[in-house]
Amino acid sequence: MTQNQISIPKNKLWLAAIKPPMYSVAIMPIWVGSAVAFAETKILNPTIFSIFIAAAILILAWENISNDVFDAETGIDKNKHHSLVNLTGNKQLMFWVGNLCLGSGLLGIIAIALLQQDPTVIGIILLCCGLGYMYQGPPFRLGYQGLGEIICFFAFGPLGMSAAYYSQTQTWSINNLAVSVIVGIVTSLVLFCSHFHQVKDDIAAGKRSPIVRLGTKTGAKVLVWFTASIYPFNLLCVGLGIFPVWTLLSWVSLPFAFKLCRHVLENHNQPDKVSNCKFIAVAVHFWSCLLLGVGFMLG
Numbered sequence: 314m315t316q317n318q319i320s321i322p323k324n325k326l327w328l329a330a331i332k333p334p335m336y337s338v339a340i341m342p343i344w345v346g347s348a349v350a351f352a353e354t355k356i357l358n359p360t361i362f363s364i365f366i367a368a369a370i371l372i373l374a375w376e377n378i379s380n381d382v383f384d385a386e387t388g389i390d391k392n393k394h395h396s397l398v399n400l401t402g403n404k405q406l407m408f409w410v411g412n413l414c415l416g417s418g419l420l421g422i423i424a425i426a427l428l429q430q431d432p433t434v435i436g437i438i439l440l441c442c443g444l445g446y447m448y449q450g451p452p453f454r455l456g457y458q459g460l461g462e463i464i465c466f467f468a469f470g471p472l473g474m475s476a477a478y479y480s481q482t483q484t485w486s487i488n489n490l491a492v493s494v495i496v497g498i499v500t501s502l503v504l505f506c507s508h509f510h511q512v513k514d515d516i517a518a519g520k521r522s523p524i525v526r527l528g529t530k531t532g533a534k535v536l537v538w539f540t541a542s543i544y545p546f547n548l549l550c551v552g553l554g555i556f557p558v559w560t561l562l563s564w565v566s567l568p569f570a571f572k573l574c575r576h577v578l579e580n581h582n583q584p585d586k587v588s589n590c591k592f593i594a595v596a597v598h599f600w601s602c603l604l605l606g607v608g609f610m611l612g
């Protein structure tokens with residue numbers, strides 16, 4: 314056991330390993346996609362909505378558990394005391410717990426397909442899971458090439474939200490795709506922020522994350538541009554009549570966006586200080602997506 318592990322209580326390490334706040338990332342595409350469907354059809358199936366939320370949480374749990382399993386194989390997590398594999402010392406067990414989560418999540422998706430008598434949602438979610446596997450699993454490990462944010466954008470944006478919209482309406486919507494650009498960007502921002510404090514470990518393990526590629530200073534500037542982009546895009550869509558005016562409620566997340574950008578611009582090259590920026594990004598994601606959905610519900 315290292316010095317660091319002795320100083321951090323086990324329960325804190327377990328909380329950091331399970332990362333409860335991160336699960337809002339799974340919930341929001343379903344919430345916003347279903348809200349857009351409600352805005353357009355005035356119908357919301359609460360059973361399908363609830364099953365989809367539970368399934369998305371289970372699928373994201375698989376993604377995170379298997380991330381620790383696959384990262385244990387490359388050695389990139391050797392200093393990550395809150396890795397589930399390091400905490401339990403049992404990689405095989407974690408592999409199967411992850412698969413159990415995936416299986417249970419997919420059962421939920423199958424239940425939705427049976428309720429709809431239509432397999433489309435299964436196809437889209439299998440595609441998302443395939444992308445999730447390619448992000449971290451052998452032989453692909455696309456996250457190690459810096460492609461995680463692109464995968465994240467499509468899985469939680471256009472694909473995840475189309476699946477949510479389709480699960481309510483059994484059809485597609487261009488407006489929903491426009492909204493998915495915002496959800497996709499804010500979700501990718503969370504992943505982008507998670508790399509700032511890990512540059513040293515990532516380089517040592519051969520992972521070329523976007524922050525390793527760009528450097529922390531340019532990375533901080535890129536973060537500001539992408540964070541800032543969602544607000545004028547929202548305004549533009551309201552101006553064009555694509556989004557209801559109530560979706561401007563999403564601008565309430567602006568103070569978190571300012572906090573995130575200021576914090577990263579000031580601390581981008583100080584791992585200890587910047588390490589919490591991922592959770593500020595989760596707050597931006599949570600409030601912007603929650604209120605976007607509320608805006609569609611009211612609109």
Ligand SMILES: C/C(=C\COP(=O)(O)OP(=O)(O)O)CCC[C@H](C)CCC[C@H](C)CCCC(C)C
Nearest residue numbers: 342369376377380441442445448464465468473
């Ligand atoms: C596990 C993820 C990020 C952590 O990556 P990293 O190795 O850098 O982290 P640590 O430093 O903590 O080890 C998440 C990655 C997300 C991935 C790009 C896309 C996942 C797709 C999901 C499976 C799709 C779920 C869709 C939902 C709507 C049902």
Ligand SMILES: O=C(O)C1=CC(=O)c2ccccc2C1=O
Nearest residue numbers: 335338373377465500503504507
């Ligand atoms: O642990 C993490 O860093 C992340 C976990 C996770 O599930 C997720 C999902 C979507 C975007 C980013 C992230 C993470 O950064």
